Amino acid sequence: MSRFVLAERLRVSGHRSKTGRSQKLRWCSISSTSSAADEEATAAESLVQRVNSMVLKQAALVSERLRSEANLKVKPDIFLPGTLSRLDDAYDRCREVCAENATNFYLGTLLLTPERRRAMWAIGVWCRRTDDLVDGPNASLLTPHALDRWESKLEELFEGRPFDAFDAALSDTVAKYPVDIQPFKDLIEGMRMDLRKSRYKNFDELYLYCYHVAGTVGLMSVPVCGIAPDSRATMESVYSAASALGTALQLTNILMDVGEDARRGRIYLPQDELAQAGLSDDDIFAGKVTDKWRYFMKNQIKRARMFYDEAEKGVNALNTASRWPVWASLLLYRQILDEIEANDYNNFTRKARVSKVKKLATLPIAFAKSLIAPARTSSPLIKE
Ligand SMILES: CC(C)=CCC/C(C)=C/CC/C(C)=C/CC/C(C)=C/[C@@H]1[C@@H](COP(=O)(O)OP(=O)(O)O)[C@]1(C)CC/C=C(\C)CC/C=C(\C)CCC=C(C)C
Numbered sequence: 001m002s003r004f005v006l007a008e009r010l011r012v013s014g015h016r017s018k019t020g021r022s023q024k025l026r027w028c029s030i031s032s033t034s035s036a037a038d039e040e041a042t043a044a045e046s047l048v049q050r051v052n053s054m055v056l057k058q059a060a061l062v063s064e065r066l067r068s069e070a071n072l073k074v075k076p077d078i079f080l081p082g083t084l085s086r087l088d089d090a091y092d093r094c095r096e097v098c099a100e101n102a103t104n105f106y107l108g109t110l111l112l113t114p115e116r117r118r119a120m121w122a123i124g125v126w127c128r129r130t131d132d133l134v135d136g137p138n139a140s141l142l143t144p145h146a147l148d149r150w151e152s153k154l155e156e157l158f159e160g161r162p163f164d165a166f167d168a169a170l171s172d173t174v175a176k177y178p179v180d181i182q183p184f185k186d187l188i189e190g191m192r193m194d195l196r197k198s199r200y201k202n203f204d205e206l207y208l209y210c211y212h213v214a215g216t217v218g219l220m221s222v223p224v225c226g227i228a229p230d231s232r233a234t235m236e237s238v239y240s241a242a243s244a245l246g247t248a249l250q251l252t253n254i255l256m257d258v259g260e261d262a263r264r265g266r267i268y269l270p271q272d273e274l275a276q277a278g279l280s281d282d283d284i285f286a287g288k289v290t291d292k293w294r295y296f297m298k299n300q301i302k303r304a305r306m307f308y309d310e311a312e313k314g315v316n317a318l319n320t321a322s323r324w325p326v327w328a329s330l331l332l333y334r335q336i337l338d339e340i341e342a343n344d345y346n347n348f349t350r351k352a353r354v355s356k357v358k359k360l361a362t363l364p365i366a367f368a369k370s371l372i373a374p375a376r377t378s379s380p381l382i383k384e
């Protein structure tokens, strides 16, 4: 199913936009009256087009850099601030931070080749530090100016002038892999959105947010994972799948943390879909599992799973050595949705957790999936 057809299928309530505009770029926003639907349709398409164009730009950029790899300018020697510690020490510091969080992604990175593993640790630490600006212990001190300073340090490290050991590892990584700075800047923009926004009108707004805070991480990861030389998938389809995986993971994270986020005054769930299910912010704060909540959550989980389905199409276009870790992360995180269902949709007071036994049992399944040859259908997602 192409990404555009997916958009049609992602509608939660089955509402059809009254505008008759091309729906292929709409990610299931719920239309209301005809004139409002016109405005929403325009706004929705522009939000989705913004994401699509960012994904396409990144894919095109990497293609261009791969073509001109021969004359790729070797970045100036990286200056390590303070005592000139070895780059290995910097990467080891990244490994420690990633291991501390011990998320599903750390387990995934352990299945990568040593070179790719440490590159992902460098990217992962930068992403974690960026996320912690909004989510971490000092989040209350965060200002837009602090994010601007963080972005300046990002530009410095991309130019080979890292600020600290963590940045030095990332600086080395982006000098070795065709990773563009734009997804990193877009992740910072996602933090700015978190600073100014604590409600999301509809899924189109939430979809844009998910791109910024998680789809971008997928775009950062593709150049490190590498694309199989014999893959017939288009660069665009691989990057779209990577962005879809990031979105699937973020939607899962949002559904897992509804109670935790509400206690911090944040509701990421689309307001129009809550209203359609007869729910309000007060119901979220009350934290009662009702039949209305179960109905609402079933639709949210169904949509999140569709983004995993979209991501699955691109995993085996990656370099063979990178498929297992990505399958493992995809399957491990998707199981969180199963656990929310098993908890009778009580994501207010119970944090869905996948048991160690289930996590370990997932690894051979992920390995088996990584061996399946990528689809060779002549879909538009495959190069002719
Ligand atoms: C093997 C593998 C998956 C490597 C990825 C390693 C990596 C770069 C991890 C960084 C993840 C991170 C900390 C991002 C910061 C922003 C953030 C927090 C994003 C949300 C993650 C949830 O993190 P966590 O579980 O710790 O939740 P809390 O913040 O503690 O509540 C996200 C939900 C999104 C993370 C997104 C990814 C890891 C992208 C995965 C996509 C790929 C690896 C591309 C695969 C390619 C194809 C073609 C499918």
Ligand SMILES: [Mn+2]
Pocket: 131, 135
């Ligand atoms: Mn977080």
